[in-house]
Amino acid sequence: MDAEAKLKDLREIFGKKSVLFAEDIAELIGADHATVKKIESGYGIPLPLKKVGNRYGVAIYDVADWLSSPDAPKKPKSSKKAIAPLGKPKRSRPSLGRTLLAMRTQMDFLGAVYAHLEAIDMRASTKVADKDK
DSSP: OOOOHHHHHHHHTTTTTTTHHHHHOOOOOOTTTHHHHHHHHHOEEEEOOOEETTEEEHHHHHHHHHHHSSTTOOOOOOOOOHHHHHHHHSSSSOOOOHHHHHHHHHHHHHHHHHHHHHHHHHHHHHHHHHHHO
16 A cells, blocks of 8 residues: 555544654554563664654545555454452552441430430420410
């Protein structure tokens, strides 16, 4: 495939971008995280890097030329690696048992206070009613 066709394909994928960054190139060649780090440091691709802001990128035209050349990387077969279980977290969340126990104790205490206040109110209202008779 010639460079113009590759450039057209890249424009379809990346739109109006003129500079591709490491993660874009890794997506193109089907690379993993380690390859992205190599690309970011300037290793792994034979293309001139351009500094854009605080990142390095490659011109989309250079990428199109590189991908159309015979030394372009072949996209690896899509092999899904089994995702290893993460295991237990290093730092577990504290138990809510003590907090719940404290809240129940407070609710019981407030319930007892309200019951006592109602009893006092009932006594006061019966005394007022007895005086009215």
